[in-house]
Amino acid sequence: MSRVEAICRYWFPVAAIVVPxxxxxxxxxxxxxxxxxxxxTEMLISVVVVVGLYVFVGNSGIISFGHAxxxxxxxxxxxxxxxxxxxxxxxxxxxxxxxxxxxxxxLPSAMVSILLAGIAAFLIGLILMRLRGLSASxxxxxVLFILNVVYSNWxxxxxxxxxxxxxxMYVSAxxxxxxxxxxxxxxxxxxxSRFGLAIRATREDEVAAAASxxxxxxxxxxxxxxxxxxxxxxxxxxxHFLGVVSIESFFxxxxxxxxxxxxxxxxxxxxxxxxxxxxxxxxxxxFRSLEVGIxxxxxxxxxxxxxxxxxxxxxxxxxxxxxxxxxxxxxxxxLPRRNSNGRGRDNG
Amino acid sequence: MNTLVQVLVNAIALGxxxxxxxxxxxxxxxxxxxxxxxQANYITVGAYALVVPSxxxxxxxxxxxxxxxxxxxxxLAVVVVLALLTExxxxxxxxxxxxxxxxxxxxxxxxxxxxxxxxxxTGRPKSVGIGQSLSNAVEIGGIQIAxxxxxxxxxxxxxxxxxxxxxxxxxxxxQMRAAAENFEMARLLGMSADRVIxxxxxxxxxLGGAVSLLxxxxxxxxxxxxxxxxxxxxxxxxxxxxxxxxxxxxxxGFLVGxxxxxxxxxxxxxxxxxxxxxxxxxxxxxxxxRPQGLIVTGAAKExx
Numbered sequence: 001m002s003r004v005e006a007i008c009r010y011w012f013p014v015a016a017i018v019v020p021x022x023x024x025x026x027x028x029x030x031x032x033x034x035x036x037x038x039x040x041t042e043m044l045i046s047v048v049v050v051v052g053l054y055v056f057v058g059n060s061g062i063i064s065f066g067h068a069x070x071x072x073x074x075x076x077x078x079x080x081x082x083x084x085x086x087x088x089x090x091x092x093x094x095x096x097x098x099x100x101x102x103x104x105x106x107l108p109s110a111m112v113s114i115l116l117a118g119i120a121a122f123l124i125g126l127i128l129m130r131l132r133g134l135s136a137s138x139x140x141x142x143v144l145f146i147l148n149v150v151y152s153n154w155x156x157x158x159x160x161x162x163x164x165x166x167x168x169m170y171v172s173a174x175x176x177x178x179x180x181x182x183x184x185x186x187x188x189x190x191x192x193s194r195f196g197l198a199i200r201a202t203r204e205d206e207v208a209a210a211a212s213x214x215x216x217x218x219x220x221x222x223x224x225x226x227x228x229x230x231x232x233x234x235x236x237x238x239x240h241f242l243g244v245v246s247i248e249s250f251f252x253x254x255x256x257x258x259x260x261x262x263x264x265x266x267x268x269x270x271x272x273x274x275x276x277x278x279x280x281x282x283x284x285x286x287f288r289s290l291e292v293g294i295x296x297x298x299x300x301x302x303x304x305x306x307x308x309x310x311x312x313x314x315x316x317x318x319x320x321x322x323x324x325x326x327x328x329x330x331x332x333x334x335l336p337r338r339n340s341n342g343r344g345r346d347n348g
Numbered sequence: 349m350n351t352l353v354q355v356l357v358n359a360i361a362l363g364x365x366x367x368x369x370x371x372x373x374x375x376x377x378x379x380x381x382x383x384x385x386x387q388a389n390y391i392t393v394g395a396y397a398l399v400v401p402s403x404x405x406x407x408x409x410x411x412x413x414x415x416x417x418x419x420x421x422x423x424l425a426v427v428v429v430l431a432l433l434t435e436x437x438x439x440x441x442x443x444x445x446x447x448x449x450x451x452x453x454x455x456x457x458x459x460x461x462x463x464x465x466x467x468x469x470t471g472r473p474k475s476v477g478i479g480q481s482l483s484n485a486v487e488i489g490g491i492q493i494a495x496x497x498x499x500x501x502x503x504x505x506x507x508x509x510x511x512x513x514x515x516x517x518x519x520x521x522x523q524m525r526a527a528a529e530n531f532e533m534a535r536l537l538g539m540s541a542d543r544v545i546x547x548x549x550x551x552x553x554x555l556g557g558a559v560s561l562l563x564x565x566x567x568x569x570x571x572x573x574x575x576x577x578x579x580x581x582x583x584x585x586x587x588x589x590x591x592x593x594x595x596x597x598x599x600x601g602f603l604v605g606x607x608x609x610x611x612x613x614x615x616x617x618x619x620x621x622x623x624x625x626x627x628x629x630x631x632x633x634x635x636x637x638r639p640q641g642l643i644v645t646g647a648a649k650e651x652x
Contacts, residue, residue, distance in 0.1 A: 016490050061448060061532065063448050063451055063452060065455075127632055127635070127636050128632075129638050130636070130639045131629055131635060131637075132446075132591075132639070132640075133447070133448065134383065134447050134451070134591060134592060135587050135635065135639070135641070137383075137448070137451060138383065138473070138583050138584065138586075138587045139587065139632060139635060141580065141583065141633070142628040142631055142632055143628075143632075144627045145580060145624065145625070145628050146624075146625045146629060147629075149622060149623075149624045149625040150622060151623075152621075153621035153622055169398050190615060204514070227497075256455065256456075256459050259452060259455065259458070263452055304465075304467055306463045306466050306467045307467075309459065309460075309463040310460060310463050310467070311462065312459075313456045313457075313459045313460035314460065315451075316453075316456040317438060317453060317457065317460070320442060320449060320452065320453045321438075321441045321442060321446075321453075324445055330417070
């Protein structure tokens with residue numbers, strides 16, 4: 001195999017995800033209305049979040065319910081730095097003075113927020129990654145609840161359960177696409193690196209991996225911190241797309257939706273994470289418009305509110321029962337091998 | 349002195365409530381390696397079965413209008429049927445899946461049922477008055493105890509004893525403990541997997557129904573997420589107690605309940621809203637010291 005071909009082969013799974021995403025965004029911004037563009041942006045932000053979740057859950061095989069925590073940490077951190085300069089001293093009087101009276105430029109504030117999410121994930125991971133798989137999953141739930149309780153009641157800094165409004169809304173579809181691409185590349189490089197391969201080995205067989213000299217603790221901690229970092233980026237994007245931050249949007253519903261996307265697509269591969277986002281986003285939007293009502297013939301037909309949630313849960317259950325590895329079943333999009341020499345399918 | 353005793357009574361009442369929920373979680377986990385999020389919905393559905401579906405915030409009573417004995421039987425029956433249905437429809441096809449898959453599927457089942465309740469009953473919190481006669485305080489040896497708490501303690505203690513007797517003395521109970529120890533071996537020795545799992549779900553439904561009645565009498569309100577906090581507490585209880593250990597689950601339940609009441613009482617007033625965070629942080633601290641839980645069973649370790 002020539003060097004060029006090897007490079008092509010290596011990058012094909014990424015290109016097979018990124019190029020269609022870029023085409024969809026280009027088409028929708030060229031021909032679609034404002035609504036479609038907003039939907040695309042939401043979808044791309046979900047791609048960032050779910051790929052972030054995938055970096056830990058997919059590679060380690062440990063379900064995490066705690067990732068909305070890191071979204072919230074980054075989103076709030078960004079809100080403290082960039083939001084509503086005039087109101088901040090009144091509404092968030094508990095902020096330290098350098099934040100209370102100043103705003104930070106957008107790019108540094110975003111980077112600081114993302115870094116903060118990554119550090120939080122690292123510190124929490126220091127404790128949680130000592131636990132075995134299921135205990136770790138449940139403990140991530142504890143983290144989610146702790147953050148929710150703290151941010152809902154820390155009135156002088158987070159405005160409690162009220163929403164912080166007035167964040168600069170700078171996230172366009174193109175920026176979201178750029179972030180999604182960067183994140184997908186990072187996730188791909190990570191999962192094909194020696195660290196990624198090590199943690200994927202622990203996913204397949206903890207004992208065998210440990211016997212081969214892989215530290216369960218450090219490999220998982222690395223993935224957890226990286227995934228916190230990426231999810232933090234998702235939180236910042238969401239905050240500056242909506243212009244609003246509220247703690248309720250980083251709790252069980254968003255956790256469920258992100259997990260549903262990952263599971264439906266297949267948590268074993270990067271392609272699965274992205275495909276899951278697209279499929280679930282499509283289902284949610286179809287049902288959302290059905291709930292609003294569409295006119296059929298003369299009358300209007302609409303489903304009761306709440307049907308979209310039922311539909312998503314049902315799709316997820318059906319996938320779990322009938323195709324439990326998800327739509328992509330742990331495979332990436334790969335080029336077919338030119339000369340098949342009986343080595344079987346490559347699921348890098 | 350009296351206040352201390354009263355705090356202790358509160359602590360024990362809440363602790364035994366959480367112990368019940370934790371046991372329900374622990375039983376199902378023992379036989380199936382499933383951490384059942386839907387337990388929260390069992391509790392919620394039991395409470396909502398008391399009232400007629402409507403958008404009203406003070407709805408007419410349905411099962412709640414029956415005489416107490418029938419009301420209790422009715423609620424328990426509804427919840428047991430629901431538990432068995434979720435087992436049959438959602439969890440049985442997944443029986444041989446990994447614990448992570450099961451965990452995720454129970455999350456989906458829970459989300460599904462919660463939104464179904466919302467479709468039927470709307471999302472607004474409602475008030476419901478049952479068992480008002482229990483709200484009077486009873487005086488025992490100079491100590492005032494709210495009737496509800498006395499009932500909670502008695503019911504919880506009764507159920508715990510009944511459960512222990514069932515698990516230790518009856519053939520089915522022994523099969524269930526064997527299943528929790530080593531499911532494959534128990535099957536090879538003639539245990540019927542379907543039956544034992546169904547019974548585990550039945551009991552978890554029964555416990556869920558009892559908890560939902562106790563909670564409704566205590567708070568007098570119905571809320572879509574009313575089952576969530578007890579079940580989340582119970583999850584942590586099973587984790588700190590040691591996954592797969594029934595005594596561990598009960599012990600963990602008591603611990604988190606007691607910790608919750610003590611923090612509620614002795615935290616400075618400004619910090620009280622953060623009580624739950626305190627309890628959960630305590631959970632994480634315990635795990636830091638004993639990652640394997642307080643009581644370790646053979647079943648918790650992976651066999652090679």
